[in-house]
Amino acid sequence: MRVRATGVDRRRLDIPGCGRSRQEVWRNSVLSGTVKFKQVRRIVASGWVVLGLAGCTAMPHRAQAPSAAAASQPLARMTVVTPDLDHDLLAQLMAGELALSSADLKSASQSYGKAMMISNDPEVAGKAVALAIAIHDPDAAKRAIDRWQALGATSAQLAQARAQLAVEQGQSEEARRQLSLLITSGEKDAWRMFGRVLIGSRDPALAGNLLQALGTPDHLPADPKAWLAMSELGEQLGRHAYAQQIADGALKRFGTAETYAWAAQLKLNNGDRTGGLNLLREAQVKDPNNIGLRLTYASLLGQSGQYAQAAHLLEKGPQNAQTYALRAALAANAKDNKTLGQVYQQLSQAPDDVRSSSAYLLGQLAEVLGHKEDALKWYDQVPDDDDHAFDADLRSAILLQDLGRSAEAHQQLAEMQTDYLDQPAQLRRAYEVDADLYLRERRYAEATDAFSHALQVAPDDPDLLYGRGLAYAEIGKIDLAVADFRRLLQIKPDDVDASNALGFTLADADRDLSEAERLIATARAAKPNDPSIADSWGWLQYRLGHLDQAADVLRSAWQSGKDADVGVHLGEVLWKQGHHQQAEQVFDEVRHIDPHNAALQQTLKRLQP
Template identity: 65%
Template structure:
């Protein structure tokens, strides 16, 4: 009102002087008299600015900086009267183990009207942090005695987050008794599971048994009780319970899955498949049925499942597009598999795997450019997800290896190693690629790095040994490496090839031919055949050598090693 009066007086004065021109001095005086020019706006400093503290606290939470967030929320709590702010301050202080700040925040929250159950839960957490079992028990009794609909769930959360599992287990057994638990089977199951997690297995079993006696028509109770029996080694009792449960709820998909999984673990794949073949289906039943059929190598079951899913409702096919792609692949319907993988949605948890499989299939169909283009797009799409990015680069490199484009493979492996340095699989792949282009020193360097990371890696030992043999250098070291691999896997054709090639370099031709012939007969690998042919030729067995070279030519007519040997030996 004072500003309003001053302004009105000023306006009257200006009206009265409207006819007289103002001198410069008069203009300055009039300007100085403007009320807004004399107004002072008082703003609080940051420590006393509620909004600033809340914003700073939320920014800290966005960076997962709980300690800084707790400090800001503690200040915000003191500046306002919002119980939600005080609650957040208390929870952050408890989470960061600042017991003094937590106690202050809890008192403030209580003063602002916290609900008794929520307050008891928070004070119980603080008491557990302090190791005060008596106070924790008192607060937990208040919590479960509040009859809040979420009381037992919050009770479980308090104990699950306790630092001292023994202390939490004691409180669980003391308070979550059959006499106190509510008439809610989910609460009983939750307490039994919590007991199991806290190492109180006998308690968990007692609660499961008591729940079974009280809730005889609840299928989930039967399922949990059966799982407890199976975990304790009573497979027969577990199966009996599940049979009863399924009899009570034959359409319960979860129960059928639990029972089928149990049968599968015991080796009864046929029984598991039979159980799942009938009744309602969902994505999990279809996947387990496919896994069971694949494990049993039951091609008829796989084909039948594929037909069943193909004829299912559109929404079912959409939900199972990835599985349909896998089933099509298993039956060598590559074009159909590609089509199904293409229908996997971006928000499907299998979207990444569907793209990987699509790239493999495209390359197998001779569409290498499309495969690499897809993998290149995946590398852009998953830039912020290192695990997926690594897989995309590795597959890109492996496809280049299959195409014998080794320089591109090296580049892809190198990019992946920049994301995941010292990754054993990537080092191994790049070492093989270096060896293929004759960069022996770099190949040896990668294999040595891999063996430092995994000294007992048999594949790395064999790869380094073979690379040294192929380059005809450091043969004593190569012999040690390959002998170690051979002792670990005496029937491995790749290792037998390395050993035979080593014997050839050492001039032990009879041993070389014996080892190489065994490796060749085991797999008819083109490179092994080239080694065998060369050893036979050096042995003087030219007819057998020519026969082996002819077989290699049929398998891989453009094999670089074969062309080199034929040019050198003129067989």
């Protein structure tokens, strides 16, 4: 049983050494990455005070009064001047980071605006620029950009910031001028920076115009990644024709697997499935070991019903957890148990990391193949932080009952109900499965309790009301069963199963038969070939005294499915008609299907006292 663990974050606090200025301390402790702002904030929260001179000199303690000579020592007359907060760099940086941690961008911008004026570090000014633009303060942004320039920002950085500010203010010509400076700056990441300006714009139309004006084939570098990035940006900005133009140009100029894959994506986006598949096939041919391409191509083949072709593509080449999962899904859709067995054998012998991340899939495959004990072992190996951990525990409980270990199954579900008290969706499901297992065991009183607990978590849940109504009916609490079914029909008036359940419950109790007739007739019209509804209709006819009609309907339902409860009803009707031998034959078949059928035992006691 899994217990969800909560980790405790214990980080070592590094105290800056002596002999360094506050600027140096800040640079080494924050920008180096060895000590995070979070750690510095912990000092403030703990009430510590960091002094630059603390601990630098260990002076011996002198009990006697100082002599005149001692009093005249220079250090004795030394006065340490501490800056006010507005001129304390470390204080402003800490205040800025604390504001950021609280998502208070305005306060963070103000603190970084002060910090950049007393710091010689261009990174501080760069952060001040970003924050000023983020809070839409153009004056502060311009001051920060000027300070950044004075501290040595590159021409590309300045052009990017000024372009971003111009886009923010809707200044199309200035934005274009600055973006032109950026892409001609010689900066290796210039086009990445260009894209960041446009993707963050609050005006997609302006961004799209700038992209089409500057991101042209004659401007783009000889780098397929830049072409693909601009094409994707165009698609995101709604410039589909531009995106297609650049994608086609990249495909013609570079012809790499990535260019084929992106061109395929655009065709798929435009509804051209055949064209997309053809391009993906070309991409996969160019890079046959690219797992991502194989997965994408195989997924599309599978969606087209080409399971065998997709499976053949995936079984060749490198394997990982995703390829095994898709191979299993394709085989399951094709109802190919032989291939499922092969995938199971290969995956169970895969490297440890693949096998560990695929434990839930291995459990599912083992279940499908009938290896229930093995499935239990795999489910137990699903990591606690896996997305399928909860489902693995549920499946384990169901398997335990299948293996005749009902007490363990219910114990597992009880532990889950404790572990997931703070997660309503999982808690509801744990109660529901518990109730379903009790229904299987014909422990109807326990089932009603479990359903009631689930309904406390999810009041008026239709599935839970339906299940509890069935359980109430089985233990003879007809009024409670009827109340649940009526409530369900108030919530979902067109619920066919609820109409049938309420109609049958009333007919079985031999009460409100006119209402029962209306309800079952409605369900029968919606599902004319449903054996369970036919059973309800036949049993209603029996209650109404229409024995011949009841026998005809029930015989048809019995022959279509050989359901034990339908057989019990048919046998009783035949017995009442005087066809005792035929009734006994039906009862014998019911015993063969379900030797412990409670309805059969009760019926025989009533008919043969």
